[in-house]
Amino acid sequence: MATFLTAPTRASLFLLLSLGFTRPVLAKAPDANAQGFAAYNKGDYAKAHALFEKALKQDPSNAFARLNRARTTTLLNQGKEDADDFDYCAFESNWMYLALADLSVAVEKDAQALLPKIDEDSKGLKALKASDEYKKWRKAISVFVKEKGIQEKVLGTTSDWWFLQPGQIPKSITLAADKRVMETQQDMSEHSTGKWRPLGSGVEITPDKKPARPWKLLAGKYYFDQGQRFFFEVRLEPDGEPTPADDSWKMGPLSLGPLSGDCL
Template sequence: MPTSLSKPTRGSLLLMLCLGLTQPALAKAPEANAQGFAAYGKGDYKKAHALFEKALKQDPSNVYARLNRARTTTLLNQGKEDADDFDYCAFERNWIYLALADLSKAVEHDAKAILPKIDEDTQGLKALKARDEYKKWRQAISVLVEEKGIREKVLSTASDWWFLRPGQLPKSITLAADKRVMETLQDMTEQPAGQWRPLGGGVEIKAGKEPARPWKLLAGKYAFDQGNRFFFELQLVPGEGPQPAEYGWSTGPLSIGPLSGDCL
């Protein structure tokens, strides 16, 4: 007759658990992003923000934690940009650019899953979405995901571009409605600098006496915080063709994005 097994004591169970000898049906604790979203739903945005940050330390590729951190960054900081001591151009502390950086990273990893949630958000991102910086960012995202007809729409409405030359003041380049390229000088006067015309999903630009070249419309990245973060912006990038003899705006790229010209 078989001998009956005695019921394990509490001490023996603890020992088996420590040694990995059993697989008891224990409830798994919610992960940090889920805990944060629960706090977010209750309106405890400070607690939620800390949990979203914890989730991203555990898994930087968690796109939902990035989206959620952009929400709490917005909710915890909206309105601070109106304070006298707010430094708009300190990008690594400016909530607007921090939120856009999280959204950019999330969209880069999984645009199909994240973009609809961004577009549908009417609470957490409300203050951000009302800003011009977001609208320019969203336009770049439209180009990134190649929304139907977006390139033609952008080129018909976006005319004022920036050329950033390292160590120098930026230049404003306008693709005027009359198909002239206008360069804004330091005294704020404009001078003709070439001609342009639509070409496929981009443009063709003839700068001065240089041969005409095609330029592609792309969603480029603007890096900040020592390269640790970025947000998307619109860029016109020269394609193949003879290179300009001198370094200038015709070497490209030209950009339109969330960044204010006053900070360049």
């Protein structure tokens, strides 16, 4: 009986080799992102989130899985920011920053395909899109993709910026509607420290007792979670020759992004 079974097996192997098959044909592995999206459409967000996580472990560059994980991160965590024990400044666990980090990578990978889906989303990203963090992030994306009307979208009539220097207390700078540049002091009082006006796609700032200088709008990256994640922010940087380094905001850059001043 054993001899009878062995002969056909060897013959079959010889036939496979002669036809060029050196290994068995395996079925294609299921697409974890597609499986996750099916679970997402059924409302099983925990299962969908786990599958999107799996898809990103298999391929961290999967922009669609990034978008989908941002959706389930939002749906599974929305409202937690109102709890007494929520640590807003723990960026690595703040769901808003985690979702924005995924959206940032998705847009960086394929803005043409992903940004319209983000803009049209009224389900998974609804709670995130209602936040000030998202609205500031979206301004940065306008700069990143060079949308029309960048100046109006980012600056409007008034815009609030932060000047950050290592080891220094952050300074709040406002480009006010009356075209004054206002600096907020530590006692929360404000005083005028210059003037500004729109210029091209950026601005021209004339500090007190200083010459006028053009500043350009740029999209920058704010890294967190030990440099493993980032989200986009808008930056205003002086154009031309740099000014002598000091602790004044006049040396730039100024930043406008999702991060709250309380965490700087």
